[in-house]
Amino acid sequence: MKMKRVDYVSTTNACKLCKPLGACLAFRGIEGAAPMLHGSQGCATYMRRYIISHFREPMDIASSSLGEKHAVYGGGQNLKQGLKNVMNKFGAGLIGVATTCLTETIGDDVPMIIREFRKEMEEAGGGVKPPPLVYVSTPSYSGTHMEGFHAAVRAVADQLCTDNCLCADPERKFVNLLPGFLSPADLRHLKEIVDDFGLGCVMLPDISDTLDGPALEDYEKIPAGGTPISEIRRMGSGGATFEFGHTLEGSLTAGMILRERFGVTLHQLGIPIGLRETEAFFKRLEQVSGIPTPEKHELEKGRLVDSYVDAHKYLFGKRAVVYGEEDLVIALTAFLVEIGIKPVLCASGGRSGRLASCIKRVTDGFSETAQVVEEGADFYKIEELCEGLAPDLLVGHSKGYRLSKKLGVPLVRVGFPIHDRFGAQRTLHAGYRGTQMLLDRIVNAVLEKAQEDSPIGYGYL
Amino acid sequence: MSTGASVIFQERKDQILRKGQGGFDMNCNRESLAGAVSQRACVFCGSRVVLYPIADALHLVHGPIGCAAYTWDIRGALSSGPALHRLSFSTDLQEKDIIFGGEEKLYRALTELIDRHSPKAAFVYSTCIVGIIGDDLEAVCRKVAAEKGIPVLPVQSEGFKGNKREGYGAACKAMFRLMGSGDISSIPPLSLNILGDFNLAGEIWIIREYFDRMGIQTVANITGDGRVEDLQRAHGAALNVVQCSGATMELAKMMKESFGTPFLRVSYFGVEDMSESLYQIARFFETKDPGIMERTKELVKTELTKLYPRLQEFRRELAGKKAAIYVGGAFKAFSLVKAFRLLGMQVVLVGSQTGTEEDYKQLYEITDEGTIIVDDSNPLELSSFLKEKDVDVFVGGVKERPIAYKLGVGFCDHNHERKQPLEGFVGMLNFAREIHSSVMSPVWRFVPRRKAR
Numbered sequence: 015m016k017m018k019r020v021d022y023v024s025t026t027n028a029c030k031l032c033k034p035l036g037a038c039l040a041f042r043g044i045e046g047a048a049p050m051l052h053g054s055q056g057c058a059t060y061m062r063r064y065i066i067s068h069f070r071e072p073m074d075i076a077s078s079s080l081g082e083k084h085a086v087y088g089g090g091q092n093l094k095q096g097l098k099n100v101m102n103k104f105g106a107g108l109i110g111v112a113t114t115c116l117t118e119t120i121g122d123d124v125p126m127i128i129r130e131f132r133k134e135m136e137e138a139g140g141g142v143k144p145p146p147l148v149y150v151s152t153p154s155y156s157g158t159h160m161e162g163f164h165a166a167v168r169a170v171a172d173q174l175c176t177d178n179c180l181c182a183d184p185e186r187k188f189v190n191l192l193p194g195f196l197s198p199a200d201l202r203h204l205k206e207i208v209d210d211f212g213l214g215c216v217m218l219p220d221i222s223d224t225l226d227g228p229a230l231e232d233y234e235k236i237p238a239g240g241t242p243i244s245e246i247r248r249m250g251s252g253g254a255t256f257e258f259g260h261t262l263e264g265s266l267t268a269g270m271i272l273r274e275r276f277g278v279t280l281h282q283l284g285i286p287i288g289l290r291e292t293e294a295f296f297k298r299l300e301q302v303s304g305i306p307t308p309e310k311h312e313l314e315k316g317r318l319v320d321s322y323v324d325a326h327k328y329l330f331g332k333r334a335v336v337y338g339e340e341d342l343v344i345a346l347t348a349f350l351v352e353i354g355i356k357p358v359l360c361a362s363g364g365r366s367g368r369l370a371s372c373i374k375r376v377t378d379g380f381s382e383t384a385q386v387v388e389e390g391a392d393f394y395k396i397e398e399l400c401e402g403l404a405p406d407l408l409v410g411h412s413k414g415y416r417l418s419k420k421l422g423v424p425l426v427r428v429g430f431p432i433h434d435r436f437g438a439q440r441t442l443h444a445g446y447r448g449t450q451m452l453l454d455r456i457v458n459a460v461l462e463k464a465q466e467d468s469p470i471g472y473g474y475l
Numbered sequence: 476m477s478t479g480a481s482v483i484f485q486e487r488k489d490q491i492l493r494k495g496q497g498g499f500d501m502n503c504n505r506e507s508l509a510g511a512v513s514q515r516a517c518v519f520c521g522s523r524v525v526l527y528p529i530a531d532a533l534h535l536v537h538g539p540i541g542c543a544a545y546t547w548d549i550r551g552a553l554s555s556g557p558a559l560h561r562l563s564f565s566t567d568l569q570e571k572d573i574i575f576g577g578e579e580k581l582y583r584a585l586t587e588l589i590d591r592h593s594p595k596a597a598f599v600y601s602t603c604i605v606g607i608i609g610d611d612l613e614a615v616c617r618k619v620a621a622e623k624g625i626p627v628l629p630v631q632s633e634g635f636k637g638n639k640r641e642g643y644g645a646a647c648k649a650m651f652r653l654m655g656s657g658d659i660s661s662i663p664p665l666s667l668n669i670l671g672d673f674n675l676a677g678e679i680w681i682i683r684e685y686f687d688r689m690g691i692q693t694v695a696n697i698t699g700d701g702r703v704e705d706l707q708r709a710h711g712a713a714l715n716v717v718q719c720s721g722a723t724m725e726l727a728k729m730m731k732e733s734f735g736t737p738f739l740r741v742s743y744f745g746v747e748d749m750s751e752s753l754y755q756i757a758r759f760f761e762t763k764d765p766g767i768m769e770r771t772k773e774l775v776k777t778e779l780t781k782l783y784p785r786l787q788e789f790r791r792e793l794a795g796k797k798a799a800i801y802v803g804g805a806f807k808a809f810s811l812v813k814a815f816r817l818l819g820m821q822v823v824l825v826g827s828q829t830g831t832e833e834d835y836k837q838l839y840e841i842t843d844e845g846t847i848i849v850d851d852s853n854p855l856e857l858s859s860f861l862k863e864k865d866v867d868v869f870v871g872g873v874k875e876r877p878i879a880y881k882l883g884v885g886f887c888d889h890n891h892e893r894k895q896p897l898e899g900f901v902g903m904l905n906f907a908r909e910i911h912s913s914v915m916s917p918v919w920r921f922v923p924r925r926k927a928r
Contacts, residue, residue, distance in 0.1 A: 022587060023566075023580060023583040023584045023587050024535070024564060024565070024566065024567075024583075024584035024585075024587050024588050025540065025543070025564070025565045025566070025567040026562055026563065026564055026565075026588075027547060027562060027563050028540050028543060028544045028547070028563065028565060028567065030540060030544070031540070031541060031544050031545075032539055032540050032541030032544065034541070035541065050510070053603070053635075054517050054603055054634040054635035055507050055513055055515050055516065055517055055634075055638070056515075056516045056517020056518070056519060056520050056634045057517075057541065057634070058512070059513070059514065059515060059516040059517070059520070059874065060516065060520070060541065060542075060545035060546070061541075061545070062874055063545070063872075063873050063874055064545050066873055066874060066876070066877055067873055067892075070876075070877065070880070071877055071881075072854065072877040072878060072881055073877070074512045074854050075512065076509075076510045076511070076512050077507075077509065077510075077512070077513070078509045078510070079506065079507040079508065079509045079510075079511075079513065080635050081506050081635055081636075081637070082635055082636050082637070084635070085603075085606070085607065085635050092509045093509070095508075095509045095510065096509030096510030097510065098510065099484060099508065099509060099510030099511055100510040103482065103484060103510075103511075103855060104855075114603070115538075115539050115568075115573075115602075115603060115604040116603040116604065116607065116634070116635060119573060119604055119607045119608065120607060153539075153570070153573075154539035154540065154541050154604075155539040155568045155569055155570055155572070155573050155604065156569065156570045158540075227881075229880075229881065229883055229921075229922045229923055230881055230882065230883075230923060231882075231883075231923040231924050232858075232862070232882070233854065233855070233858030233859075233862075233878060233881055233882055234881075235855060363540075413547070
């Protein structure tokens with residue numbers, strides 16, 4: 015594995031988003047929760063627009079809407095007023111407050127402001143008790159949207175899973191699932207899998223309904239769905255926790271908190287995409303549940319292997335560039351090497367410091383290992399690294415479209431955002447079934463390209 | 476959800492009015508209410524949308540990554556040549572830059588990018604964080620300008636220093652610094668600058684073609700398909716025509732003061748406003764060229780003869796349908812109200828993010844009894860109004876779209892994501908077609924709101 019090292023100062027066409035966006039997405043996956051940004055109005059509006067264009071669903075993010083005087087004298091009053099308004103008008107069952115670069119730098123002590131707010135509300139009487147207020151520090155100048163996402167999930171676990179005796183469940187019949195940022199379709203499928211093992215499941219967060227809801231007669235102030243708060247509170251009595259994302263290993267995550275605080279066994283796994291990573295997940299489910307993988311899933315696995323065989327000649331030796339969130343890149347790379355595709359470049363805007371070692375681990379034993387692994391990459395860098403790598407396809411979110419157009423190679427759209435295609439929220443990638451769909455899309459992208467490039471116009475491929 | 480009172484914040488009551496109930500009284504131009512989920516953006520956004528279509532300039536966002544990432548190629552502002560504006564440049568400030576200051580990083584990033592792209596000028600946008608840590612943008616820009624020999628212009632667009640309108644002002648100030656330096660000797664007497672058109676879906680090309688036919692040369696596009704050199708010569712034009720008054724009016728005023736360039740307010744949306752704008756401009760140049768009015772009348776006649784029969788087809792099906800409008804600046808709403816009238820449709824709700832009292836007064840005058848007029852609204856209010864008024868189609872931007880769709884209401888994007896030109900006479904036809912294709916779709920039969928009947 016060689017590493018090309020030309021460090022640019024400037025960033026061109028970033029391959030990452032800012033931290034508070036991830037926190038807002040995570041909060042959207044909690045039942046009755048309203049995400050709120052402590053900062054200026056623009057942050058909330060920009061993120062809403064960005065998220066709406068992917069999911070094609072409402073995404074309301076409240077803001078403390080700080081102005082110039084607040085930047086000088088502190089934003090506490092505005093935050094309190096905003097909390098009150100979100101409580102009263104949206105009827106929020108939880109408010110997830112994420113900071114921004116502005117409020118981190120002017121030095122607002124958000125936990126203290128929240129404590130004060132709670133006290134003021136209680137003293138004001140009238141029986142109005144504020145809902146749980148979860149706070150997460152997400153300065154935009156440190157980390158990407160994925161760090162923001164995980165930080166919010168950790169903050170929820172840290173601040174809500176506090177009382178062991180309330181949730182003691184000696185039978186531990188359910189598991190906690192911390193899936194990270196996957197599509198609503200993926201989340202629905204993961205819940206189905208766990209359910210098929212006869213296990214209850216608390217999935218945190220769960221955007222499967224909140225960001226992929228039905229047509230309605232009324233606009234919901236807060237979309238239905240999400241992880242119920244009462245369920246979150248009892249996560250400490252879960253039989254096990256599954257947490258997806260190899261780069262998270264060793265850092266203080268929600269799963270780690272549940273283990274440290276309540277002794278819940280933690281299974282940190284890769285995102286279950288591809289045969290081996292999915293198998294690993296199923297194997298752990300078998301252990302935890304004590305039952306073998308249900309027939310239905312064995313069959314899906316069998317069909318997947320069958321299609322690996324059907325597809326192998328179309329794919330062998332094809333060269334892929336994979337980019338996006340680090341753990342997604344790792345999962346996709348693990349999958350690609352299984353089907354004989356060579357991941358010539360694995361790139362991410364994130365900087366966990368673990369991308370290369372994780373990629374190495376998931377491609378171990380395959381001859382087609384990654385040629386170049388790049389953290390902290392933008393699309394300028396990715397394009398530059400592509401020179402000489404002669405990729406046959408790109409696998410990543412829609413912001414790679416320009417590059418795919420320039421290189422004249424297909425882009426298989428995976429991840430967030432997908433701003434130029436339809437149905438991102440319903441696209442399945444996880445599990446045997448999701449891998450199957452992803453495989454079909456990759457093979458078809460390769461076939462379509464071959465067919466279009468051929469002057470003959472073959473009718474059988 | 477019940478309509479009306481329950482979703483309206485006490486603090487916002489005087490930002491909503493219903494025509495015919497209690498006369499005109501609108502308390503607008505206020506800071507957004509915390510927690511209300513305003514549809515507004517920030518100062519930076521205002522500057523960014525105005526300057527971004529200048530295609531041969533480097534647009535560097537000095538701040539953390541989000542501000543640049545969320546505005547990457549955000550609008551379909553087309554260019555006939557260079558397309559540097561479609562790239563997203565950022566200094567991607569990190570924690571250590573926040574602690575030790577970002578000037579050095581800005582200097583190095585600017586130098587690197589100017590060397591790489593050889594732009595005609597560079598705009599450097601300030602963001603919230605830069606306003607707090609106090610980087611001296613002006614000094615860095617001055618230094619780089621001297622070293623690289625191109626204008627390097629700071630844009631004072633710290634997000635929290637107001638709303639989008641302040642951002643427009645900051646953009647105007649930055650552009651104004653380019654003016655007055657170019658050679659204007661070849662500019663003819665019948666000449667103008669187009670202000671406040673951003674060439675979404677190629678709209679400015681339609682308008683420029685009208686001006687060509689009238690015998691008027693366009694000196695500078697400000698800013699759609701814009702060029703630095705044109706901006707530098709803009710002071711040589713005989714007239715400024717200003718659309719989207721919120722965005723570029725300040726520039727028109729500055730130019731009038733410094734160069735004596737007169738300006739006219741125009742709108743290219745809808746038949747009425749489009750024609751009247753062309754006539755206004757013809758009247759302005761009539762003393763210099765007596766034939767211009769005749770040519771303009773001919774142009775309008777030709778276009779209308781083409782347009783009307785086709786418009787009638789749409790009108791037949793659309794007449795009596797109800798429309799709602801929520802846009803950024805109120806100027807666009809005036810034209811839309813008239814355009815809907817031309818289609819036989821009724822506007823029952825109209826609002827804007829950043830309208831002024833004057834704007835709302837004008838809206839109050841041109842709308843029908845019972846119309847809801849709202850300033851700086853939010854999803855709860857908008858959805859309740861849509862429902863109350865049983866709207867057939869909602870005109871807005873991306874953030875308004877899911878509100879309409881969730882409720883089973885048609886939608887027309889009149890903002891960033893439009894791919895069809897909506898300006899000019901041909902734009903009116905596109906607008907009618909777009910409204911028609913949403914309102915007349917069979918899908919509404921299946922949505923809960925209609926099915927319940």
